[in-house]
Amino acid sequence: MTDYARQEHREFVAASRAALSDGKLQLALVRLTSTLTAANRRGYDSLPESAQVREQARQIKLRTLANLPRYLEQLEESVRSVGGFVHWADDARQACNIVCDIAWSHGVKRAVKAKSMTTEEIHLNAALESAGIEVTETDFGEFVIQLAKERPSHIVAPAVHHTRESIAGLLSNHLGEPVPDDAPTLAKTGRRILRQKFFAADMGITGVNFAVAETGTLVLVTNEGNGRLTTTWPRIHVAVMGMEKVIPRWRDLPVFLKLLARAATGHPLSVYTSLITGPARNGDLDGPEELHLVILDNGRSKVLASPFRESLACIRCGACLNACPVYRRIGGHAYGGIYSGPIGSVLTPLYSDISHNPHLPHASSLCGACQAACPVKINIPHMLIGLRELQHEKKRNFWEDLAYGLARRVLQRPWLYRLMGRLLRWTLRPLSRDGWCCRLPGPVAGWTQSRDFPAPTRRSFRQLWKREMKR
Amino acid sequence: MTAANRQNFLERVRKAVAEVNRPGDPKLPLPHTWVGRSKIDSDLVTAFCSALQRAGGISHAVESWSEVSPLLRRLIHESGGKNIVLSRGDWQQRLDLDWLFRHGPWKAWLTPLPCSDTGEWDSANDNDALKRQLFAADVGITGADWLIAETGSVVLLSRPDQPRSVSLLPRVHIAIAESRRVLPDLYDLFNVCSPADLTANLIIITGPSKTGDIELKLVTGVHGPEQIHVIVARETTELSERAVLLSSTAP
The missing domain is CATH 3.40.50.10420 (NagB/RpiA/CoA transferase-like)
Incomplete structure (x- = not known):
């Protein structure tokens, strides 16, 4: 299944973008997923x-x-x-x-x-x-x-x-x-x-x-x-x-x-x-x-011998696809494997190789709608997290490691935590208007590309707490 | 090579299973339960009929066998069928079907049986002609081994006297059965039909052939019948006894 697997994360993002701007596909997806999601609930109810x-x-x-x-x-x-x-x-x-x-x-x-x-x-x-x-x-x-x-x-x-x-x-x-x-x-x-x-x-x-x-x-x-x-x-x-x-x-x-x-x-x-x-x-x-x-x-x-054995219980009904907020927007082709949707994000990397499908474990908001719809209650969100873990072990990301290493140090020292909090509030304040930051700079710009970041409050939680205690 | 292949395959699966299994994991298969068995409170024939209608089929519950023949005649007329094929079964002996085979603006024929001595078909050529004939049929009439009230399904076992094609190839399928064939739930089918009763093909038919592949609008008849009629004849006790007798003398 490697012939159209997406080798790079950006290929997936590009394919998703194309799907999102395809009006006909969007119409079909709305029709499909709303019909079938309702049908799935009706089916279980009956x-x-x-x-x-x-x-x-x-x-x-x-x-x-x-x-x-x-x-x-x-x-x-x-x-x-x-x-x-x-x-x-x-x-x-x-x-x-x-x-x-x-x-x-x-x-x-x-x-x-x-x-x-x-x-x-x-x-x-x-x-x-x-x-x-x-x-x-x-x-x-x-x-x-x-x-x-x-x-x-x-x-x-x-x-x-x-x-x-x-x-x-x-x-x-x-x-x-x-x-x-x-x-x-x-x-x-x-x-x-x-x-x-x-x-x-x-x-x-x-x-x-x-x-x-x-x-x-x-x-x-x-x-x-x-x-x-x-x-x-x-x-x-x-x-x-x-x-x-x-x-x-x-x-x-x-x-x-x-x-x-x-x-x-x-x-x-x-x-x-x-x-x-x-x-x-x-x-x-x-x-x-x-x-x-x-x-x-x-x-x-290979899957049978792994912690992902449960994914083999899938009976291929498609219910998780219809329920998934990601599938509902980008459709099946963007995933790049034979099996699409949440279960595809689990099966494709497992059957082939996770390094060929780096995007799939992340093509989910982990909301749990797939598991709720699954007739055999496969814990798909759990497995996606497991795959992310595996991915991390296989290929460590320098910047990610650095960020988490720094965060660990900060979180271990209360004085440093306080200082960093204050610094962050000072930096964010000039960037925000009416309670929201609409554009973050540098490496965190991605965050505000499709949503706003809440502006910091005037006082930190610690300051508020101290004041309440004094009263 | 195949044998070695098989050994390797199974050995790999054995290892894989042992990798994750823990001692004390349940070994025995799960006991059977009838969890989710539907509780039907109306009578079975009525329940069957409404389930079939929901599935897009057309049900006809009649009070006695004498009503079946006129009804069948009406259905065939309405279908406009010209080439009518029937599989065999004990239901036929309760009906006077003379009108079907002798009169009417159509050709009606029974599926042939294999040579009674050898159980074999005569020649490949004959089979080819038969195949053509079956593909040309536009109405197929069968009995039903069982009906399922929960789902509105018709269950047919393949047999020499009940080939698969009759319920599959024509545009219109009409199944005829008596009310004692109605089972309450899908679970009951797997109870009354034991593994020993299985033939090469058991088909559970629930409504007409459907596809949603064209913009998710349901269209019927894309491959199989676009219409399915099921005639259920209610029977009195006396008639059921007769049915037992008849089925023991069926061909």
Whole structure:
């Protein structure tokens, strides 16, 4: 995921600035985040005892992670016993090679793909295309993104930054004929184009929302039905899952299904929840002949061994994105990783390298809205602070160290503290008007770039205190 | 190489887990609870119908099986469908569907079954023709293995007599079931359907195919059916007994 990671803090700031001055994007973000944030609350409200359900889900995830090897082996065994094949991929390259090998050995020419963040993470499309295989994204939003040669800007609404007009333009270009820009016609046109793709495809590629170790069931959640179409007629189904997606038992599944759609869109369930247990059985008229499950590490074991293990409990609902005051203003692309928003700020540096993403742990006001919205209550603010700590240990900043060293000395000596306070008040007084300093000088100018600094009071707290005591 | 790969992979995960786990961490899986199970106080059929409507589907609760056939006929007329495909199930034996197969300005057909001796399909060519036919269908009619009152969902297990395509490819999906199939809550599905009952595909359908990808306005029918109708026939005790008998003689 390094190909568009932002190497420097200023790149992030520049990308954020660009996003902030993009009127269309701002409009889309307001529409998206206000709709979905309200939906998230409504979703939890409509679920009885939602706090306990979320706690239950969280505990199942944490215990599964603590015993992950056992459940992965059980999953492998179960998938094999229903006739599927299991592959293990250490990293993105291996995973892509595995999928390309399956495609080659089966003479696959055309593949269809249902929306999957994991395959985005490993850049599977590029790998397949360079192997000469045509890949079509089939989620309507992802298809638009593919036509526009962009990447998703939101986990559940990848094309949120596009308007009706821009989508119509992309579809017209693709078809070589004008397409009217009303939503139903656009959807119908998408249906027509993609039906042909589904009909002709030999391979269907999906992600996995949950994998049940007990039964070998792969769970796929979509609203459009493209997940079903991808796994119904193509001869081969390849599912790529991050290894943290496993859950132990069949009866653990409803706990998560009850939460996922409610957190993401406020609905009690997504439209299509597919529970896939092996390839088509004897006598089935449709369904794939072969099923391959690729279990991916790609940095996850590193996270598993770190204090950030909890981040692997994420079920990719997107609720934290919608709730985040930073995401709500700058959108997904500015973050510079596959996963954006608060959880992206945690996952991207952890999966790759924190030195490649120095800005991400700071792309947050630590307000806690993400944790409040999270269906499994991941303590994202805590982890962002942890990442800042890690960053500091890895690369010390001379000026920062100097400032904190001086502050320590000042704070240890009351007389010095008093003196510095007085000095500060004297320096600030000529700079302030009507109770505020609007422009600070030198190295602290950044502070007043977007907000004012309160002017010092006439007397210090200590002076006031002394006077009160005398009375 | 694959075996070595697998060993390395699992070894790495084992080490990673041991790194952070503390002795005394809970080992056993969490006991199952039904926390958050919805309490439905109205009758299940009514609850199901209103949940389905909320999800954008169209529900039809009828008092007896005799009302199903005329209703179905009306729905097919309204849909303007010309190519109607039906999967098989015991629900069909309660209905007189002569009118559907013999008359009307449409072609109606049952999904074929594999050869009864071998359980296999005859040839790949046939399968291709069938695929074309299924992609061309505009109304799909199925039964339902279960209905869920909490969410308004239709649950279908894939079987030779109940292929996945019928509820997926046509513009209009009509599901027909009797009221005893209605479960109160999603939890109940995972209780009545045990791992041993699973087939290759269990689908939980909640409303018509939807997308919000165009400026977040909901549009239906982007990939799957743009309309889903569910007909629920209330049944008396006597009828339920008959249902048990019928299901034991179903094909």
